[in-house]
Every structure is written in C-alpha cells, then in structure tokens.
C-alpha cells in the first residue's frame with residue numbers, strides 16, 4: 717500500500733497488518749483522528765505502538781486522517797468506541813487501559829462541546845434568513861453565498877470548456 721488515499725476511498729484491509737485484523741481497528745482510527753497519542757492507543761487497545769504507527773502510515777494514510785477529523789459522525793463514533801473500550805478494559809481488570817480510554821472519551825466530549833459552542837455563536841449568521849430573499853441575508857452570509865456561487869459558476873465554466881475541447 718502506498719500513495720495518498722482519497723478521503724472517500726473505502727478503507728481496505730491489509731492482511732499482513734496486525735492492526736487491520738484487530739477488532740479494534742475502527743477504534744484505533746478514530747482515536748488517532750482525535751489526536752490520541754500512539755502510546756494512549758497502544759495502552760487502550762493493548763497493541764504494539766510500532767504496529768499502530770505502521771498501520772496509520774501505510775493502511776490509513778495521514779491525509780485521510782486529517783481530512784475526516786472534522787466530521788460529527790466520526791466524533792460520535794469515537795465517543796462510542798472510547799466508551800466501549802472503557803467498559804471492556806474495566807471488565808478485563810485493566811485499569812491502565814480503562815483510564816486511557818477514559819482520557820480519549822473526555823477529549824471527544826470536550827471537542828463535541830467546543831463544536832456546539834461555536835455553532836451557537838454562528839447561529840445568527842443564518843437566523844431569519846430566507847434563501848429566496850437576499851434582503852434578509854446578513855453581510856457575512858451574503859459574502860459566503862457569493863463566494864460559493866462564484867465557485868460553482870467557475871466549475872461550470874471549466875466543465876463547459878472541457879466539453880468544447882472534446883467535441
């Protein structure tokens with residue numbers, strides 16, 4: 717496995733990789749996305765840090781991680797994964813792993829809180845705005861939409877040019 721992976725690629729399983737074959741594969745990935753250290757992941761999942769690093773470099777791809785970190789679905793999954801790991805480690809009597817999983821969970825919760833706060837701050841941005849009536853748009857919203865529409869028109873023009881070129 718080599719080269720940059722697209723964010724939308726379906727993750728493949730490398731059968732030579734211990735982490736790919738681990739049932740905690742998804743948890744490892746989401747932990748890493750939220751910035752858990754290799755050591756934390758290794759302790760929480762009881763796997764080797766070097767194997768995890770190799771997996772993240774070769775199977776997942778660093779670009780992939782950076783590109784998906786912002787998604788709310790992933791954050792929610794990380795929360796669930798960390799909770800599950802916490803319970804599993806507690807049941808297994810592994811308190812080090814449990815506290816590591818708890819640490820990741822706290823971080824995921826604080827990230828979720830940060831996001832909801834920042835969303836509340838930006839709520840006025842679209843509040844009372846009617847998409848069919850530009851007079852109701854706030855100045856930042858107007859700028860945002862203008863930039864977005866310009867971008868769409870540019871892409872359309874580029875597609876038209878390509879069409880003409882192959883005709």
Ligand SMILES: [Zn+2]
Nearest residue numbers: 733736771775
């Ligand atoms: Zn792997």
